[in-house]
Amino acid sequence: MTTPTPTGESVVPTDVDTSEAPTGLPDAPTLERWATEFLRWFPHGAGAQQLAAPVSARSPAGLPSWLEGTNLAQAGRETLTAAALVRPPLPMVPARALPAVPVQVGVPAAADQPFFYFVDEPGRTLAEARHPAFDVHSVRRDFPILQTRVHGRPLIWFDNAATTQKPQVVIERLNHFYRHENSNVHRAAHELAARATDAYEGARRVAQSFLGAASPEEIIFVRGATEGINLVAQSWGRQHVKEGDEIIISHLEHHANIVPWQMLANERRACLKVVPVDSSGQLRLDELQRLLTDRTKIVSIAHVSNALGTITAVSEIVEMAHRAGARVLIDGAQSVSHLPVSVQAIDADFYVFSGHKIFAPTGIGVLYGKRAILEDMPPWQGGGSMIADVTIEKTTYQVPPARFEAGTGSIADAAALGTALEYVQRLGLQNIERYEHDLLTYATQRLLTVPGLTIVGTAAEKASVLSLVIAGVDTTGLGSALNQHGIAVRASHHCAQPILRRFGHEATLRASLAFYNTRDEVDTFVAVLQQITATARRT
Numbered sequence: 001m002t003t004p005t006p007t008g009e010s011v012v013p014t015d016v017d018t019s020e021a022p023t024g025l026p027d028a029p030t031l032e033r034w035a036t037e038f039l040r041w042f043p044h045g046a047g048a049q050q051l052a053a054p055v056s057a058r059s060p061a062g063l064p065s066w067l068e069g070t071n072l073a074q075a076g077r078e079t080l081t082a083a084a085l086v087r088p089p090l091p092m093v094p095a096r097a098l099p100a101v102p103v104q105v106g107v108p109a110a111a112d113q114p115f116f117y118f119v120d121e122p123g124r125t126l127a128e129a130r131h132p133a134f135d136v137h138s139v140r141r142d143f144p145i146l147q148t149r150v151h152g153r154p155l156i157w158f159d160n161a162a163t164t165q166k167p168q169v170v171i172e173r174l175n176h177f178y179r180h181e182n183s184n185v186h187r188a189a190h191e192l193a194a195r196a197t198d199a200y201e202g203a204r205r206v207a208q209s210f211l212g213a214a215s216p217e218e219i220i221f222v223r224g225a226t227e228g229i230n231l232v233a234q235s236w237g238r239q240h241v242k243e244g245d246e247i248i249i250s251h252l253e254h255h256a257n258i259v260p261w262q263m264l265a266n267e268r269r270a271c272l273k274v275v276p277v278d279s280s281g282q283l284r285l286d287e288l289q290r291l292l293t294d295r296t297k298i299v300s301i302a303h304v305s306n307a308l309g310t311i312t313a314v315s316e317i318v319e320m321a322h323r324a325g326a327r328v329l330i331d332g333a334q335s336v337s338h339l340p341v342s343v344q345a346i347d348a349d350f351y352v353f354s355g356h357k358i359f360a361p362t363g364i365g366v367l368y369g370k371r372a373i374l375e376d377m378p379p380w381q382g383g384g385s386m387i388a389d390v391t392i393e394k395t396t397y398q399v400p401p402a403r404f405e406a407g408t409g410s411i412a413d414a415a416a417l418g419t420a421l422e423y424v425q426r427l428g429l430q431n432i433e434r435y436e437h438d439l440l441t442y443a444t445q446r447l448l449t450v451p452g453l454t455i456v457g458t459a460a461e462k463a464s465v466l467s468l469v470i471a472g473v474d475t476t477g478l479g480s481a482l483n484q485h486g487i488a489v490r491a492s493h494h495c496a497q498p499i500l501r502r503f504g505h506e507a508t509l510r511a512s513l514a515f516y517n518t519r520d521e522v523d524t525f526v527a528v529l530q531q532i533t534a535t536a537r538r539t
């Protein structure tokens with residue numbers, strides 16, 4: 001297995017033990033290219049000073065002088081770490097360049113480089129190819145935990161709606177931060193503070209690009225979707241929602257998009273209205289139209305339901321709400337890892353997501369808000385970083401996003417979030433969406449062969465969530481039995497009790513898929529379900 005250099009060549013083994021000096025160092029031009037890429041990504045990174053010198057100005061043999069008489073193992077390790085961070089360790093699947101694959105911020109342009117995850121059909125671009133192969137086995141190698149065995153069986157991770165697994169490049173990014181950059185941000189005039197600030201603010205720019213926001217000032221780092229919604233409810237909500245006003249949510253919301261609005265409505269004596277769903281689990285837009293009035297201040301709706309998988313019609317919802325003069329928050333916790341999202345195209349006023357559901361660490365997430373709206377909002381927490389000036393009598397506040405980021409944020413996690421978003425962008429969300437759609441269709445057909453099985457949530461537009469019950473089989477017991485086979489699923493109310501009760505259930509078994517899941521895993525899941533169900537029926 002090899003890792004491409006910043007130019008796309010593959011010269012360095014990815015599974016190299018970097019505690020040893022690398023043998024067969026690459027030639028000077030290759031080192032030069034690595035150095036250029038290294039400096040672009042880590043202007044304050046280890047060895048940056050030495051790397052800044054052109055190779056030609058170094059020793060006559062072309063070996064950079066920083067390698068001479070220095071700790072070769074250390075130098076090699078730093079170069080390799082930098083190369084690994086520049087690009088995730090991609091496997092060598094021979095493939096031609098696919099010009100249509102979108103690669104965005106911080107990643108070298110794709111046009112002239114091989115793209116390793118898809119093998120196009122001869123003579124066709126990706127856009128034209130009817131069945132581009134998504135090489136899931138290659139992708140899986142980026143996720144070390146997928147090699148884990150549970151109860152003696154290979155882990156099958158079908159709990160992606162709860163949290164996703166992390167690629168090696170994200171794990172490495174955390175490691176790199178604590179080894180080379182760790183400091184608080186902004187407040188100190190020293191080298192490590194500069195590195196940490198670069199990492200943190202760099203991740204903000206990546207998040208901006210990922211969401212298609214107009215500026216990095218529209219990106220606020222929060223702990224996750226829950227904190228983002230609470231921030232809006234308490235800052236914007238307390239400012240704008242008055243007695244008798246209306247807040248609209250839907251029946252399929254996660255508790256994180258119900259409880260903060262209930263709290264606000266109770267405090268303000270406002271009215272909380274709920275858009276119903278039809279029998280497939282899709283939102284009734286005709287009912288939304290009926291519920292909207294000139295007292296509606298905000299509509300807060302999930303882009304994808306975590307319990308049913310329904311993809312909601314966010315653009316139409318925003319348009320309808322705006323026509324009625326209301327603001328719109330979209331809860332993107334379950335969408336950003338499955339669908340391409342552009343907050344400007346949707347015209348959302350607020351959009352939230354959690355890093356851990358998109359292959360990044362826990363404890364970091366994003367609240368997007370339109371700049372003009374954020375500028376008009378009061379802070380929601382007070383403390384360091386969010387102030388412009390403090391006297392005992394009075395405080396003036398920073399502009400957004402700092403105004404909403406009181407105290408020390410999760411700096412390393414933010415940097416790793418940036419890496420995770422770039423990783424997803426390199427795979428391409430259109431490609432992920434297409435692969436997952438096929439896998440969902442396959443899994444749905446296979447599951448329906450299990451006697452007595454009902455899928456809860458059958459909307460035409462669905463992301464890869466399969467909520468199910470089996471007649472005569474206890475759902476919680478089913479979850480535990482699957483665990484004995486190494487299969488991780490949720491058997492609960494999924495923090496979405498209202499929608500499960502709407503369909504007559506207190507709990508369902510939820511299998512939620514990601515792009516690293518396979519048809520083989522689906523087959524194992526279905527076979528085990530069949531076996532458990534047959535045994536349960538006999539006893």
Ligand SMILES: Cc1ncc(COP(=O)(O)O)c(C=O)c1O
Pocket residue numbers: 161162223224225226227254256257302304305306331333334354495
């Ligand atoms: C749709 C939806 N919204 C919000 C949340 C809350 O996310 P977090 O716990 O990461 O804040 C979740 C978590 O499952 C979710 O699925």
